[in-house]
Amino acid sequence: MxxxxxxxxxxxxxxxxxxxxxxxxxxxxxxxxxxxxxxxAASFGMWVFLLTEVMFFGGLFCAYLIFRNWYHPAFVAGSNTLDIALGTTNTAVLICSSFTMAMAVYSAEIRRRGQLILFLVLTILLGSVFLGIKAVEYHQKYVEHHIPGPSFSIQDFVHPTNPKAIPLAPDMAEKTQLYFFLYFAMTGMHALHMIIGIALLFIMVARASKGAYTEGHVIPVENFGLYWHFVDIVWIFLFPLLYLISRYR
Amino acid sequence: MTEKTQETHQDAEVHVVKPPIYLAIFLTLLALTALTTGISFIDLGVFNAVIALAIACFKASLVVLFFMHLHYSSRLLKLTVAAGIFTFLLLISLTMTDYISRAWGMF
Structure with missing residues (x-):
């Protein structure tokens, strides 16, 4: 008082x-x-920040929802060029990293410095694996001329090689560029959040090795955990929307 | 926790979530990922999108409640998150009322 x-x-x-x-x-x-x-108070502040992030990603999700309904055939065709095996692997990798981060928070709470550092390093590794797989996927898009811009080619959609794919008229095939624009905007913003997260993790490992979080001050680890799990949740929604809901039968 | 946090006011009482709970949530999330990927190869018409999004919402709820500790948090935090998600859904639905009620869409 x-x-x-x-x-x-x-x-x-x-x-x-x-x-x-x-x-x-x-x-x-x-x-x-x-x-x-x-x-x-710290948790409250972090949650308010995360809610602004919900609004930020929510705008992209809303754009995806509207354009997918407008140009449905183009979005189906675009979605089917993604590698579902790599997407599923990445989802699993990210869920693993969320688990190691949750365990890092637990380690800080029970004040085990070595265990905390181990789980933070594992989170860095799994986050890096995710970004590595994402880079492989981006490179595939580059090779296929599916990156929006002057080098974009509608060839794969007007004359598809996949027998299940329905050939698109050139004007609808042009709209696949919109799908890939949203794909790169959404996964790119997600990847940026991952890169920021991994950078923060390196700082936290350095501070944790000096015992900063294992003397009762778990707030930084706890709040970073909230951020990391939020990034995981964004991917939990991106994965079905971009990869799954438009498969050819 | 320590004796210091024990004597704090009960609203902010810290609950340490134990590893078995984290492990159970982790394995459930992996199983649901496998399930949602498997279902996407079965033709269910519009229900492919509905089921995929329902599974995604369930997975996200598990992460929020247990990995992000909201299940063990104070009412203030629960209400804050609920208000934020409600506002988000409000913004989406008001945007959609505009798009649905015009002739120039494909709805």
């Missing part, structure tokens, strides 16, 4: 200037009553 009220009497003023009478950990900020309140 004292830390929130304004000092009015001389005695109160005096007490507020003096060092705190009670013990508290070094990481507890002075504007918080206790560790629990600080943790609650």
């Amino acid at each position: 004292d830390s929130q009220s304004i000092a009015t009497t001389p005695e109160e003023l005096d007490r507020s200037v003096l060092p705190h009478a009670h013990e508290h950990p070094a990481f507890l900020r002075h504007h918080f009553e206790d560790v629990g309140q600080q943790r609650e």
Whole structure:
């Protein structure tokens, strides 16, 4: 109560200037009553940030929803050029990395430094594998001339080699460019979030090795975990929308 | 946790989620990924999209509730997340009312 009220009497003023009478950990900020309140406030702030991210990715998802309905044949044709094996593998890799991140949060909570570093490094490795597989997929698109822009070719959609594929009229085939634009925008923004996450993970490993998070101050690990799991959730929705729902039968 | 966090007000009480729960959620997520990929090769018409998105929503709920600890969080956090998702759905549905009610779409 004292830390929130304004000092009015001389005695109160005096007490507020003096060092705190009670013990508290070094990481507890002075504007918080206790560790629990600080943790609650930090989680709240992180969730509000993640909700702005929901709105950001949500705009892309909404654009995808509208254009997929407008140019359905083009979106089906575009979706079928993606490699479903690589997409499924990447989903599994990302879920594994979410698991190792959850275990890293647990390790910080039970104050095991070595275990925390192990799980953070495993998360870095799995995140890098995801980006590596994504790079292979992007390279395939480059080779096939499926990157939107001057080098984009509608040849594969007007004269498809897949016997199940329905040949598209040139004007509809042009709309596959819109599919690939959204594909690169959505997976690209997702990959950017992964790259930022991996960069933060390197900083966290360096700080964790000095024991920064295993003395009770788990908020940075916990909040980074929230961010990492959010990026996982974005992919959980991207994977069915981009790879699965338009398969040829 | 430590004795320090024990004495905090109960609203912000910290609950440490144990590894068996993480492991169970992890294996469920992997199984659902295999399931959704398998179903995508079966022709179910419009239900392919419906089922794929339903599985995705279920997977996302598992991640939010257990990996992101929302199941163990305070009511303030639960309400904040619910309000955010509600606002997002509101924005999507209001956008869609515009597109659905015009003749120049393919709806």
